[in-house]
Amino acid sequence: MTNPIKIGIAGLGTVGIGVVKIIQQNEKILQARTGRKIEIVAVSAKAKNKNRGVDLSKYQWESDPISLAKRKDIDIFVELIGGHKGAAKDSIVAAIDTGKDIVTANKALLAHSGQELAEKTEGKNKLLRFEAAVAGGIPVIKALTEGLAGNRLTRVVGVMNGTCNYILTRMQSSGLNYEEIFKEAEALGYLEADPTLDVGGIDAGHKLALLASIGFGTKVNFDAVELEGIGQISIDDINHAADMGFRIKLLGVAQLNGDGLEQRMSPCLVPATSPLGQLEGGTNMVMLEGDHVGQIILSGPGAGEGPTASAVMSDIIDIARGVRLPTFGQPANILKEIQPVKSNTYAPYYLRLSLSDKPGALAKVASLLGDFGISIDRMRQYAHADDHAPVLIVTHATEPKSIEKALANLPKTGVVHDKPVALRIEPL
Amino acid sequence: MTNPIKIGIAGLGTVGIGVVKIIQQNEKILQARTGRKIEIVAVSAKAKNKNRGVDLSKYQWESDPISLAKRKDIDIFVELIGGHKGAAKDSIVAAIDTGKDIVTANKALLAHSGQELAEKTEGKNKLLRFEAAVAGGIPVIKALTEGLAGNRLTRVVGVMNGTCNYILTRMQSSGLNYEEIFKEAEALGYLEADPTLDVGGIDAGHKLALLASIGFGTKVNFDAVELEGIGQISIDDINHAADMGFRIKLLGVAQLNGDGLEQRMSPCLVPATSPLGQLEGGTNMVMLEGDHVGQIILSGPGAGEGPTASAVMSDIIDIARGVRLPTFGQPANILKEIQPVKSNTYAPYYLRLSLSDKPGALAKVASLLGDFGISIDRMRQYAHADDHAPVLIVTHATEPKSIEKALANLPKTGVVHDKPVALRIEPL
Numbered sequence: 123m124t125n126p127i128k129i130g131i132a133g134l135g136t137v138g139i140g141v142v143k144i145i146q147q148n149e150k151i152l153q154a155r156t157g158r159k160i161e162i163v164a165v166s167a168k169a170k171n172k173n174r175g176v177d178l179s180k181y182q183w184e185s186d187p188i189s190l191a192k193r194k195d196i197d198i199f200v201e202l203i204g205g206h207k208g209a210a211k212d213s214i215v216a217a218i219d220t221g222k223d224i225v226t227a228n229k230a231l232l233a234h235s236g237q238e239l240a241e242k243t244e245g246k247n248k249l250l251r252f253e254a255a256v257a258g259g260i261p262v263i264k265a266l267t268e269g270l271a272g273n274r275l276t277r278v279v280g281v282m283n284g285t286c287n288y289i290l291t292r293m294q295s296s297g298l299n300y301e302e303i304f305k306e307a308e309a310l311g312y313l314e315a316d317p318t319l320d321v322g323g324i325d326a327g328h329k330l331a332l333l334a335s336i337g338f339g340t341k342v343n344f345d346a347v348e349l350e351g352i353g354q355i356s357i358d359d360i361n362h363a364a365d366m367g368f369r370i371k372l373l374g375v376a377q378l379n380g381d382g383l384e385q386r387m388s389p390c391l392v393p394a395t396s397p398l399g400q401l402e403g404g405t406n407m408v409m410l411e412g413d414h415v416g417q418i419i420l421s422g423p424g425a426g427e428g429p430t431a432s433a434v435m436s437d438i439i440d441i442a443r444g445v446r447l448p449t450f451g452q453p454a455n456i457l458k459e460i461q462p463v464k465s466n467t468y469a470p471y472y473l474r475l476s477l478s479d480k481p482g483a484l485a486k487v488a489s490l491l492g493d494f495g496i497s498i499d500r501m502r503q504y505a506h507a508d509d510h511a512p513v514l515i516v517t518h519a520t521e522p523k524s525i526e527k528a529l530a531n532l533p534k535t536g537v538v539h540d541k542p543v544a545l546r547i548e549p550l
Numbered sequence: 551m552t553n554p555i556k557i558g559i560a561g562l563g564t565v566g567i568g569v570v571k572i573i574q575q576n577e578k579i580l581q582a583r584t585g586r587k588i589e590i591v592a593v594s595a596k597a598k599n600k601n602r603g604v605d606l607s608k609y610q611w612e613s614d615p616i617s618l619a620k621r622k623d624i625d626i627f628v629e630l631i632g633g634h635k636g637a638a639k640d641s642i643v644a645a646i647d648t649g650k651d652i653v654t655a656n657k658a659l660l661a662h663s664g665q666e667l668a669e670k671t672e673g674k675n676k677l678l679r680f681e682a683a684v685a686g687g688i689p690v691i692k693a694l695t696e697g698l699a700g701n702r703l704t705r706v707v708g709v710m711n712g713t714c715n716y717i718l719t720r721m722q723s724s725g726l727n728y729e730e731i732f733k734e735a736e737a738l739g740y741l742e743a744d745p746t747l748d749v750g751g752i753d754a755g756h757k758l759a760l761l762a763s764i765g766f767g768t769k770v771n772f773d774a775v776e777l778e779g780i781g782q783i784s785i786d787d788i789n790h791a792a793d794m795g796f797r798i799k800l801l802g803v804a805q806l807n808g809d810g811l812e813q814r815m816s817p818c819l820v821p822a823t824s825p826l827g828q829l830e831g832g833t834n835m836v837m838l839e840g841d842h843v844g845q846i847i848l849s850g851p852g853a854g855e856g857p858t859a860s861a862v863m864s865d866i867i868d869i870a871r872g873v874r875l876p877t878f879g880q881p882a883n884i885l886k887e888i889q890p891v892k893s894n895t896y897a898p899y900y901l902r903l904s905l906s907d908k909p910g911a912l913a914k915v916a917s918l919l920g921d922f923g924i925s926i927d928r929m930r931q932y933a934h935a936d937d938h939a940p941v942l943i944v945t946h947a948t949e950p951k952s953i954e955k956a957l958a959n960l961p962k963t964g965v966v967h968d969k970p971v972a973l974r975i976e977p978l
Contacts, residue, residue: 144700144842154767154880155699253697259843261697268696268873269681269689271583272572272863339582397849400828414572414856414863415687421825421847428842435700435842445696445873452582 126159127442132187133202134167140431156442166190191217206230225437227254233328233344240454251437256329257406259429260422267451273412275337277377283326284404284424286372322351323387334376346462350388369399382463391547468519470547476510476539483537494528554587555870560615561630562595568859584870594618619645634658653865655682661756661772668877678877679865684757685834687857688850695879701840703765705805711754712832712852714800750779751815762804774890778816797827810891819975896947898975904938904967911965922956
């Protein structure tokens with residue numbers, strides 16, 4: 123193929139404009155690499171006359187993304203509107219119906235409707251590509267779908283929400299509380315309009331569900347992701363974890379577990395000296411584990427104009443080069459429906475308790491933990507001004523449900539104040 | 551395509567057997583991912599009756615790899631013999647001449663004959679793929695050729711020889727000398743038959759030249775790589791560098807520099823807290839820097855049966871899936887012949903000198919450095935038993951040729967014993 127490949131871009135926010143810039147600035151390189159001209163035919167966004175800092179005058183303007191999607195003169199419809207329903211979904215469906223290949227950065231939409239859209243696209247022998255939906259500029263979809271395709275995947279682990287990682291690492295470096303750093307992140311524009319998407323782990327959960335589908339050949343099942351946000355993490359947890367050689371990360375883990383698939387996105391402790399433990403600020407990191415390759419780690423900017431646009435471009439370039447793969451690496455109609463399972467793999471846990479400062483209190487707690495088969499690896503009690511002693515416990519590897527039961531029973535000891543915090547220490 | 555894809559494997563060493571194992575063990579997964587059966591038709595190696603721990607009885611045996619390459623019943627010729635001439639090259643040429651796609655792990659061959667072989671292959675409209683030639687299991691060729699294809703690459707940096715990294719990190723952890731750890735690595739079977747390939751930086755230099763070609767769209771030019779091995783690194787250097795917050799790595803750097811291409815593989819200092827500084831043992835790490843994506847870091851096992859076979863498989867799977875890209879990401883006949891340039895980008899340097907313990911010695915050195923425009927950032931003099939004082943200097947960013955001139959002139963001061971050591975501190 124040497125004819126130009128023609129694209130329509132719906133959505134001219136940060137990422138859309140980033141894509142326009144790459145196509146304009148790197149025209150010759152792109153042509154050398156694809157053997158074709160990549161031509162923007164038409165664009166669409168809400169406000170036509172907004173100054174976006176790039177020259178859009180040569181492109182047709184569509185006020186409606188669905189009209190853009192239906193244009194006969196485009197080969198690829200690039201959806202950068204966002205949102206898991208409404209215009210994003212409707213325009214993608216229109217593009218599929220009219221025989222376009224699709225490139226999107228929309229993790230929410232794919233997490234909710236990925237299976238449906240993949241089946242629809244593949245039924246038309248077209249492509250639905252989404253490198254930019256996971257981990258920004260890191261080519262992790264490609265690494266998983268293609269680079270490690272010889273492997274039976276054993277585990278996918280990742281820090282995939284830069285805002286949460288920013289908050290957690292800033293708490294550590296500043297010594298300030300969650301609430302204060304949350305406000306700081308908000309002021310810097312790092313948070314989504316609905317911040318729960320970030321700090322509630324939803325956005326990262328979307329990404330995990332997509333990686334799990336590719337890695338394990340299963341239908342995307344975002345609803346089955348066990349979600350826990352970072353709102354409960356206190357500066358004490360951060361500091362105590364650091365004292366014991368750990369960092370707290372909003373960590374996604376997906377793995378096959380017996381006959382089921384375990385997917386969880388929750389704050390976990392990881393060794394401070396591990397690559398994940400060292401991860402600072404808005405950087406993302408994904409660890410892919412395969413039966414033959416072992417552990418591969420990829421890291422890089424998880425968001426932003428250039429990185430995300432770079433990922434969109436890799437999909438556009440693949441299509442221009444004639445690379446044609448199913449959405450999730452194997453045909454959507456053979457992806458397995460798999461039983462979601464709650465994590466039951468053993469791991470050490472970090473427990474933070476506030477104990478009554480009276481004789482026998484610690485003994486009661488230790489005894490209760492013992493009753494649930496939880497054995498203590500390390501314990502620290504900190505100096506305290508009031509009559510509540512902060513006590514930290516690192517357990518030996520324990521079944522998650524034992525921890526749950528112990529947490530439910532701790533109040534009955536009569537010596538534990540506040541709600542105990544329990545965080546998994548993920549083996550890496 | 552749903553017909554089986556048929557392969558012939560030449561070379562049944564560690565990697566060849568790893569490939570056989572993956573194809574046997576992951577048959578169903580591979581079929582789901584490619585839509586086809588991947589079928590080994592024939593194999594070739596020196597000794598037919600050696601026990602290799604896998605069942606080869608169903609495959610045709612060829613005692614001559616060239617005969618294997620010429621078989622009419624294979625689609626892909628997988629060259630895992632090794633060596634930059636002889637049977638490896640001859641059999642690849644035979645495979646090209648008879649219209650096969652080629653997958654190889656042979657960095658030496660491609661570093662020396664990549665341009666010639668790529669032109670020959672592409673002239674026949676066939677493929678020459680080599681993911682396994684660089685950084686073992688890390689899908690770095692794919693990340694660079696495809697994942698970051700939207701970017702103008704600005705720099706490629708990497709630790710790509712696991713044996714050297716093992717030696718350097720073991721020296722640090724054990725406090726033992728280069729010579730002792732070299733013997734240890736030899737006993738563990740980590741070194742090539744000709745150890746210069748590893749410790750002289752040649753093997754890593756091959757890999758760098760291949761990455762540079764893809765990244766910058768230039769003809770592979772291994773001869774232009776400035777090579778410096780790790781043999782001169784003493785335990786004192788390791789310790790002193792650590793004292794000042796650095797690690798010593800055999801670091802490859804390729805970047806465009808004015809009108810030329812700079813490629814060097816040499817021991818450098820990197821911050822101890824940086825991802826490259828943290829890299830331990832045989833792990834490889836590559837940092838890819840693009841104009842839009844920023845820095846992407848990939849790490850993983852750089853050698854070994856499973857990881858290298860995983861990389862070979864990714865090429866086989868791509869071909870089975872119908873992915874057809876030029877060898878170096880753009881057609882070989884448009885790759886540019888580019889002027890090699892010696893590094894002239896400024897960087898701070900680490901200098902280790904052995905100074906006469908007499909008044910004015912340090913002043914003479916400082917004055918000489920000043921004469922060459924080299925200004926001192928940090929300096930340490932260590933306690934010493936004899937009359938030679940070890941002195942360490944970290945300079946401010948300096949032009950490499952100033953350092954060269956200073957080194958040439960230091961002996962003239964009459965106060966410097968032994969050969970001074972100068973290592974670049976690579977800005978990351």
